[in-house]
Structure formats: C-alpha cells, structure tokens
Amino acid sequence: MKKLAAWLFLAPVCVVMTRAADPPGFKIWKSQELKSVAKSEMLADFGNHNARMTFRDNDGQVEVHENWTDVLVVESGEATLLIGGTPVNPKTTAPGELRAASVTGGEKKPLAPGDVVHIQAGLAHQFLVAPGKKITYFALKVPAK
DSSP states (O other): OOOHHHHHHHHHHHHHOOOOOOOOTOOOOHHHHHOOOOOOEEEOOOOEHHHHEEEEOOOEEEEEESEEEEEEEEEOOOEEEEESSESOOOOEEEEEEEEEEEEEEEEEEETTTTEEEOOTTOEEEEEETTOOEEEEEEEEEEEEE
C-alpha cells in the first residue's frame, strides 16, 4: 500500500518531467533571464510579429516605424522617452523606417521598471538615457495593420 501511495504521489511529477515540448507558437521568457540581458537581441520572430530585448546605456536616435507598433515593458533601469514631435532631417534606413538625430516639439515621459508603453506606428520616439544610467526593456513589435 505504501508503494502505491508513493507512486500516486510521484506520478504527476513523472508525467510533467516527461511531457512533450511546448506547443507551436508558445514561448515564455522568465524574468530572471530577461534581467540578465546586457545587449540588445532578437528573442523570437513569429512571422507577423517579433519580440526583442533592448538594452540602452546612452541616447538612441529618433525612430519612426511606419509599419510597426511597439509595445514595451521596462524590465530594469530608467530613461526618458521623448514622444511625438517632428524629426529633424529624417533619413530612411530601411523600408518604412526613419531615423533622425533630433526631434522638435516632442513630449518627455519618464520610464521605470514595470512601465508598459504602447507606441503607435508612425509616432516619432527617442530614448534619452542620463549618463551612468541604463534601461532594459522587452519590445513586442506588431504590424500596424
């Protein structure tokens, strides 16, 4: 009887340990993994959207993604997000992608861990990182249409 009780107790553990791989399209990134990111990298490309970790320790360029909406989750650090306005002398860097060194008329938004940001396609934005500071965030890029 003790053997049967032990087997009934351990059987669910054995099933979990031997179960098949995750179903297609499922992915989980554990918080501890994301906190250890020290450089920007693509985490996954799902065809119609992608996920990446971005690490910044200095100001970024002004970016305008004409075909992608960004959903950002700040994992660690702090920065200021300059949002909106008009890019000064923008350059096309790829189809639907514009970059500029500065923007006029933008609005500053402070960012801290746990903040979630939605940046609609076509909206100029720039990360401003104070000297000695850094920010790490998860970015989900989804098609605008």
